Amino acid sequence: MKATSYTREDLVDLLRRHGIAPTHQRLEIAHVLFSRCEHLAADRVLALANERFAETSKATVYNTLNLFRDRGLIREVIVDPKRVFYDPNTEPHHHLYNVDTGELTDIAAEDLRISGMPVPPPGMVTEGVDVIVRIRAL
Amino acid sequence: MKATSYTREDLVDLLRRHGIAPTHQRLEIAHVLFSRCEHLAADRVLALANERFAETSKATVYNTLNLFRDRGLIREVIVDPKRVFYDPNTEPHHHLYNVDTGELTDIAAEDLRISGMPVPPPGMVTEGVDVIVRIRAL
DNA sequence: GGCAAAGATTGGACTTTGTCTAATTCATGG
């Protein structure tokens, strides 16, 4: 939940370090993702990217989110069957999901200890461990 | 992973105990879910329910899965943004997900200990905790 | 059993999220 403020140069640099050509649209999308530290769905990213000037298409938003995810800039959070959330924080951490409101918040990795992690079968690796704590009113 | 074999009477009873009228289609779907202890997506349930005789529609499969879920007979597993898996095992337990093959297997609750569970804010309750261990070839 | 009311099922239209494609636009470096 660091509220780091990235300059345009920072973002250009970030994309370049991940082997991504820093186009206008990609920078706008990166700005949307990294300026706030929220968990956004694609439709929100599209809306926010076009808030000032409409210049980014739906196809580009999806292309870019998938690209950023493949290059390890962002991470998907699968918590709602209706849409994928994108998380600008790729450090290991977990999630608290309010099933009533759809609000998704972070749980720091240190705050939650898991013991007894299964050893992956030979020839397989553990890609990640997601913990989702679902909460609800009442 | 108990391979309990339910008779038709058992299933009628199970549905009645959950306040569900045991119709032909619901019994067939319950049979599909409880005779094998797998994690099935809706399209698989539809295919399996109609294997012997085609008598159950897509709408009924979705209606019934949602009903069974609401009444606590089955549980959803959200692990793949493309489809929901239905789990006939509603006891607390966790999941191992093979992202290459889509195979989903159980991790017994006792085998995985979680410490530091966040306390839900006042007026909220923890509905459940899902742990998904994602594994992949290589 | 027979009947009516309540409840369940159904085909198909619809919605939503996401992907794909072929055409266009853009960036770049020589």
Added chain:
DNA sequence: CCATGAATTAGACAAAGTCCAATCTTTGCC
């Protein structure tokens, strides 16, 4: 400035799931 490769785009498409109005079953009651 131009050629070339890369990125963007509109809109068609796909898949999962929901909704609806018409029809069919089930069930409680006589």
